[in-house]
Amino acid sequence: MPVSPKIYHGNSTPSPDAELAALIDAHPKPSSLSEYSYGTAGFRYEASLLPCVFVRMGIFAALRSASLGGEEVGAMITASHNAEPDNGMKLADSHGGMLDAAWEEHAVSLANAPDSQHALALIHTLLSQHTSTGDGGNSSKKKLPKMVVHIGRDTRSHSLPLAALVIRASRAMGATVIDHGEVTTPQLHHFVMHANGHMLPSIIPQRCNESGYCEIMAMSYAALLRTGSVGGKGNVGKQRLHSTSTLVIDGACGIGALKINQFQHIFEKLRAEGCTVGLPTLHTVNFPGDGPLNDKCGAEYVQKQQLPPRLYTPSSKGAVSKRYMTSFDGDADRIVFHFEDEAGKFHLLDGDKIAVLVSSFIQDELRCIDPEGKAVKCGVVQTAYANGSSTLYLKNVVKTNVVIAKTGVKFVHAAAHHHFDVGVYFEANGHGTVLFGPKFYDFISAADAKLRGTSRHNRANIALRRLRVLPALVNQSVGDAMSDMMLVDAILFLRGWDLSTWSKLYSDMPSKQAKVKVADRSIITTNENETAAVAPAALQIALQAAMDDMISQESSGNGPKPRCFVRPSGTEDAVRVYAEANTQKGADTLAYEAMMLIYKLCGGVGAPPQPLITNRL
Numbered sequence: 001m002p003v004s005p006k007i008y009h010g011n012s013t014p015s016p017d018a019e020l021a022a023l024i025d026a027h028p029k030p031s032s033l034s035e036y037s038y039g040t041a042g043f044r045y046e047a048s049l050l051p052c053v054f055v056r057m058g059i060f061a062a063l064r065s066a067s068l069g070g071e072e073v074g075a076m077i078t079a080s081h082n083a084e085p086d087n088g089m090k091l092a093d094s095h096g097g098m099l100d101a102a103w104e105e106h107a108v109s110l111a112n113a114p115d116s117q118h119a120l121a122l123i124h125t126l127l128s129q130h131t132s133t134g135d136g137g138n139s140s141k142k143k144l145p146k147m148v149v150h151i152g153r154d155t156r157s158h159s160l161p162l163a164a165l166v167i168r169a170s171r172a173m174g175a176t177v178i179d180h181g182e183v184t185t186p187q188l189h190h191f192v193m194h195a196n197g198h199m200l201p202s203i204i205p206q207r208c209n210e211s212g213y214c215e216i217m218a219m220s221y222a223a224l225l226r227t228g229s230v231g232g233k234g235n236v237g238k239q240r241l242h243s244t245s246t247l248v249i250d251g252a253c254g255i256g257a258l259k260i261n262q263f264q265h266i267f268e269k270l271r272a273e274g275c276t277v278g279l280p281t282l283h284t285v286n287f288p289g290d291g292p293l294n295d296k297c298g299a300e301y302v303q304k305q306q307l308p309p310r311l312y313t314p315s316s317k318g319a320v321s322k323r324y325m326t327s328f329d330g331d332a333d334r335i336v337f338h339f340e341d342e343a344g345k346f347h348l349l350d351g352d353k354i355a356v357l358v359s360s361f362i363q364d365e366l367r368c369i370d371p372e373g374k375a376v377k378c379g380v381v382q383t384a385y386a387n388g389s390s391t392l393y394l395k396n397v398v399k400t401n402v403v404i405a406k407t408g409v410k411f412v413h414a415a416a417h418h419h420f421d422v423g424v425y426f427e428a429n430g431h432g433t434v435l436f437g438p439k440f441y442d443f444i445s446a447a448d449a450k451l452r453g454t455s456r457h458n459r460a461n462i463a464l465r466r467l468r469v470l471p472a473l474v475n476q477s478v479g480d481a482m483s484d485m486m487l488v489d490a491i492l493f494l495r496g497w498d499l500s501t502w503s504k505l506y507s508d509m510p511s512k513q514a515k516v517k518v519a520d521r522s523i524i525t526t527n528e529n530e531t532a533a534v535a536p537a538a539l540q541i542a543l544q545a546a547m548d549d550m551i552s553q554e555s556s557g558n559g560p561k562p563r564c565f566v567r568p569s570g571t572e573d574a575v576r577v578y579a580e581a582n583t584q585k586g587a588d589t590l591a592y593e594a595m596m597l598i599y600k601l602c603g604g605v606g607a608p609p610q611p612l613i614t615n616r617l
Ligand code: G16
Pocket: 040, 041, 079, 080, 081, 082, 329, 333, 334, 407, 408, 409, 410, 427, 429, 431, 568, 569, 570, 571, 572, 576
């Protein structure tokens, strides 16, 4: 059952400096690390390296809240898709999204301050520059604004002690801490967004705790499913297809498995109330403790290896239908779908396929009200990892706008917000959501007024009911596996599709992803959208030659051409490689050539990479 958060009040020491200095001194910088860097999604390291930076980030989160005049912010303790020994922190700004880019620099400076004296000096500078009640160098002289920090954590064994450090540090700054305990990353972002209620569009009910989060989502999901029972043209979703009647959820042995199970209770209640239209049976596997976190299971493994997850839960052996499956990652902010066909072949439906399904659904519904499609600008944001076939399909078949942004939610989220009134963003790894802007809400109000009094069976009216529930169903702060799962399931239900039908919309170009370990991955830099390496210059020249070679070997007709790019990971100590070609052998060859180039030109460590051979199931 959802638990209520614990509230800790800030310490009321007249001058917090002594306590802050003591905390900082007690958690010195590890000698094995030259500098902390802010990665793709915040600080992420092997857990024993983190106490120093977590104390400072507890202080920093309070500072950030102070700089926003007391608006509430969040800190999530998680290393998401990484292996169990790693941990990290994702910082949520008051709008619920990722920390403002300008403040990342301050976070890095505070994390790397050589000692408590320098750290305190920086804290005072930030306070005086960014708060109206800033102390100009002495926090004991003036009253600080209200500061509120929400804390959440994943199920890693070290997340609890690390969270305790963050709580202590925030309280030492005088901040009120709201400790949500074990939650998913998107839940924590949701709590922060809802805590600052003035930022919520009026269409979304304000619910700042876990039971509220579950209720809003489940009710919106049920409302969307119910629109399938109305009938009318294009409305096939009256009955669930047998192949989608049970949805198996691989929880990656992490927090998502525990949280999705809470929806069972709500679904049971809905069934008891007679609201049964289309609700599937949920069957969760891979709970915390069943197996190692993210190891041979979960979204990262399934998507990168293009293999089904291992099923660790003892009762799942032989009892799981593989027709309709989904995998979350370790903090449940990513989701991919997959199934085994009648011939036992594995099929993956990744973030690209989700972007296609969701964007075409929303556009179809909008066009039922606005056939010209001019009132609201829709589009999709992808990254360089998007399969070339998906981008072509989006442009040529869905006929939507496509923008390519840098890897990382903070970039794709910002691009969706900036370019579109309805911006669908999904990274191929399954991290994504849909953002609705002010013009969308104006469109809904105008449609409401226009369609008032028309029949419930009127197709435009059905479209309006569908579109109206989306902002509450779809997490508006960050990608959310549970929310995306319900959105996708509802769309499949309304379309009368199963995973096989959805999968056949287009065929992915064969692709390969790999990693290479080098002494210092920061020597590799890329262009703005990461499609080409800028340094070392010799790397891109050699990569281009390998791509040209592959293009001349494979005739690609009008389809996407073979391509390959490399970039340093911002979450793991590795350089990532992505290759796609017209054949799996071509993609494997290209990826292997890129790995060898990185190994030779960028200081590879350990044994040289081995040739890649993909064996499909
Ligand atoms: C994080 C980010 C994602 C990003 C992923 C991989 O995911 O939130 O946006 O795609 O890292 O980043 P990189 O390739 O730089 O390692 P998560 O789920 O691990 O938080």
